Amino acid sequence: MNEALSIDNLTKKYKNKIALDDFSMKIMPGEIVALIGENGAGKTTLLNSICGFIRPTSGSISFKGISSEKEKTLDKIGVLIEPSFLDYLTAEENLQYLSILSEDKKNSTLIESLLQKTELSDSKKKKVKTFSFGMKQRLGLCQSLLTDVELLIFDEPFVGLDPVGKELFKKVILDKAHQEKIPVLFSSHDLDDVEEVCDRVVMVRKGKKVLDQKLVREKTFILKIDGNISTEEKKKLELQDPTILCEKDCIFFKNEKNIVDIQRILLQEGHYIVGMSIQNNNLKKLFLAEETI
Numbered sequence: 292m293n294e295a296l297s298i299d300n301l302t303k304k305y306k307n308k309i310a311l312d313d314f315s316m317k318i319m320p321g322e323i324v325a326l327i328g329e330n331g332a333g334k335t336t337l338l339n340s341i342c343g344f345i346r347p348t349s350g351s352i353s354f355k356g357i358s359s360e361k362e363k364t365l366d367k368i369g370v371l372i373e374p375s376f377l378d379y380l381t382a383e384e385n386l387q388y389l390s391i392l393s394e395d396k397k398n399s400t401l402i403e404s405l406l407q408k409t410e411l412s413d414s415k416k417k418k419v420k421t422f423s424f425g426m427k428q429r430l431g432l433c434q435s436l437l438t439d440v441e442l443l444i445f446d447e448p449f450v451g452l453d454p455v456g457k458e459l460f461k462k463v464i465l466d467k468a469h470q471e472k473i474p475v476l477f478s479s480h481d482l483d484d485v486e487e488v489c490d491r492v493v494m495v496r497k498g499k500k501v502l503d504q505k506l507v508r509e510k511t512f513i514l515k516i517d518g519n520i521s522t523e524e525k526k527k528l529e530l531q532d533p534t535i536l537c538e539k540d541c542i543f544f545k546n547e548k549n550i551v552d553i554q555r556i557l558l559q560e561g562h563y564i565v566g567m568s569i570q571n572n573n574l575k576k577l578f579l580a581e582e583t584i
């Protein structure tokens with residue numbers, strides 16, 4: 292097991308408040324892991340601990356086998372947690388300033404390409420104090436990619452972004468993880484966004500890990516017909532797709548390839564299809580099931 296990040300028995304107490312409680316998890320290279328959980332569950336505390344912004348009460352964090360106690364890991368991490376900028380400088384100047392500060396100095400070509408990637412090129416000469424929240428979030432993404440990072444940590448990256456901004460972020464996350472094998476850990480409350488990008492989901496509740504599961508993306512196709520399905524008709528459909536489910540006037544199936552044949556059988560039996568929908572809410576079901584425990 293050559294995990295990129297290993298978090299072992301991490302506990303963080305703020306006075307009497309236990310924000311993280313004996314939390315352990317591992318992330319493999321190129322894996323995209325989403326942290327989900329209700330407000331105050333401990334997600335930001337975990338992300339801040341990994342980045343070294345706060346000191347855990349006990350437990351350990353190691354990156355590529357090296358304990359964060361032994362070696363400073365922050366310069367290897369691209370971070371987006373409540374980004375802050377120098378408001379009186381322009382977007383471009385902020386990135387130039389950060390680039391000068393970092394040991395891993397990058398030229399203006401990278402800055403320009405990041406501004407382009409996040410569609411901020413037209414605003415690069417504007418002072419950051421005139422930026423909207425979503426624009427600052429985009430600039431925060433540029434900032435996190437300014438150095439050659441080996442791990443990406445994002446706290447609620449999709450908040451405040453318009454649909455185009457969200458797609459930009461998702462593309463960066465997917466490219467960095469799946470092409471460059473950089474592990475990505477991010478928190479989010481938006482389960483649709485999470486479902487779109489992550490490979491694994493970890494749920495936190497009251498500082499404890501309550502779920503750690505690979506995400507299986509599974510769609511259910513639902514056909515609604517003009518009347519109830521008979522037992523004979525159901526048998527014919529099951530010959531086509533043994534996993535099919537029929538309930539009154541609805542037919543549920545998962546294999547998209549069967550759609551034409553199922554429609555053909557229904558039409559042969561004299562039925563009309565009056566509606567079709569696709570259910571894609573596996574994570575929501577999982578979340579709600581866990582939340583009610």
Ligand SMILES: Nc1ncnc2c1ncn2[C@@H]1O[C@H](COP(=O)(O)OP(=O)(O)OP(=O)(O)O)[C@@H](O)[C@H]1O
Pocket residue numbers: 305308309310328329330331332333334335336337
């Ligand atoms: N600096 C602090 N001092 C005291 N308590 C804190 C501090 N920071 C966080 N907490 C508490 O620790 C717990 C975990 O907070 P954290 O911000 O990690 O949760 P979260 O899962 O990120 O929540 P959200 O989804 O609302 O952002 C909460 O009960 C919070 O009130």
